[in-house]
Amino acid sequence: MIVLSVESSCDETSVSLIRDGKEVLSNVVLSQIDIHKEYGGVVPEIASREHIKGVTMVFEEALRNAKIDKKDIDLVAVTKGPGLIGSLLIGVNAAKAFAYANDIQIVGVHHIAGHIYANALTKDLVFPLICLVVSGGHTELILMKEHYNFIKLGETMDDAVGEAYDKVARTIGLGYPGGPLVDKLAATGKPSYHMPDISMGDTFDFSFSGIKSHVINLVHNINQRNEVLNVPDLCTSFQEAVTEVLVSKSIRAINEFDAKMFMIAGGVAANKGLRKKIAERITNVEVVVPEFKYCTDNAAMIGIAGYYQFQKDQKVDDMKLNGSSRLNLI
Ligand code: KG4
Ligand code: ZN
Numbered sequence: 423m424i425v426l427s428v429e430s431s432c433d434e435t436s437v438s439l440i441r442d443g444k445e446v447l448s449n450v451v452l453s454q455i456d457i458h459k460e461y462g463g464v465v466p467e468i469a470s471r472e473h474i475k476g477v478t479m480v481f482e483e484a485l486r487n488a489k490i491d492k493k494d495i496d497l498v499a500v501t502k503g504p505g506l507i508g509s510l511l512i513g514v515n516a517a518k519a520f521a522y523a524n525d526i527q528i529v530g531v532h533h534i535a536g537h538i539y540a541n542a543l544t545k546d547l548v549f550p551l552i553c554l555v556v557s558g559g560h561t562e563l564i565l566m567k568e569h570y571n572f573i574k575l576g577e578t579m580d581d582a583v584g585e586a587y588d589k590v591a592r593t594i595g596l597g598y599p600g601g602p603l604v605d606k607l608a609a610t611g612k613p614s615y616h617m618p619d620i621s622m623g624d625t626f627d628f629s630f631s632g633i634k635s636h637v638i639n640l641v642h643n644i645n646q647r648n649e650v651l652n653v654p655d656l657c658t659s660f661q662e663a664v665t666e667v668l669v670s671k672s673i674r675a676i677n678e679f680d681a682k683m684f685m686i687a688g689g690v691a692a693n694k695g696l697r698k699k700i701a702e703r704i705t706n707v708e709v710v711v712p713e714f715k716y717c718t719d720n721a722a723m724i725g726i727a728g729y730y731q732f733q734k735d736q737k738v739d740d741m742k743l744n745g746s747s748r749l750n751l752i
Pocket of ligand 1: 432537556557558559560583584585587588599600601602605688689690691692693694717718719
């Protein structure tokens with residue numbers, strides 16, 4: 423089965439072709455990071471306009487790279503949400519137009535299901551499994567007992583972990599997206615700054631707004647007193663506190679639900695400090711981490727999630743019935 427997939431939920435326009443939920447034939451990602459960098463974050467209106475400019479070219483390149491005929495495509499999968507509504511609409515409408523013009527069935531895929539299924543490109547999933555989802559908009563611990571069944575054990579009560587990384591980076595003037603920059607500096611410092619307790623007790627829930635505010639206040643106080651901020655040490659202290667809570671709650675979930683596999687998903691899954699701590703501390707179950715190129719937003723992950731979603735319920739979003747979208751966009 424060949425799936426053509428589309429992702430446009432934030433600032434990446436991406437189209438991919440995948441055979442049998444495994445073999446990536448092409449995965450073209452057009453990133454807008456350099457455009458949004460100037461503003462210190464994603465500007466939704468600009469993002470929508472850039473998706474419109476790029477989407478046709480990305481479709482064409484993905485089809486060219488995959489070297490397959492449009493007639494051989496069995497399913498179109500598109501991110502239906504969550505994400506920036508203007509950005510989502512471009513991908514959904516492009517996918518619908520392609521599906522309609524070529525008479526192909528279409529499914530709408532949850533963006534986070536895509537991040538989770540990026541792991542299935544590395545290893546066949548074994549159940550029950552625990553997945554730690556860490557992205558710019560989400561922080562969740564998920565239990566899966568079978569394919570395409572997601573049980574949320576806990577989530578962030580406020581900011582997502584990637585959001586906290588980006589805000590910390592911005593406060594110390596590192597630029598956007600800040601996560602990778604904080605990660606890089608964290609490898610060179612010492613955890614010399616005190617960080618608040620972010621353990622949230624015995625729950626599987628998280629909270630990152632407190633530590634984010636703590637770092638902002640710390641930096642402002644240091645600046646006001648004309649003291650020198652040790653940037654690598656601050657990055658190490660922040661990263662150490664954040665990765666500690668992520669890993670220790672993951673371990674508790676693995677033990678409590680007798681998981682056979684543990685995986686991480688989302689942009690922050692690229693974090694080297696997190697990967698190192700997982701490798702050191704989670705040794706009793708099989709650990710899967712997605713390839714770096716499939717950690718941040720891309721259409722391949724939507725294609726594989728769409729493949730498993732379709733295998734499970736055989737349901738399509740039939741665009742021809744009433745001419746309007748039956749995809750729930752939120
Ligand atoms: O999953 P993603 O591409 O987009 C969302 O769906 O949100 O994640 C983007 C987030 C950004 O906040 C970015 O700073 C963060 O992932 N990120 C990282 C790293 N690489 C990307 N955060 C920490 N360390 C990294 N190496
Ligand atoms: Zn994402």
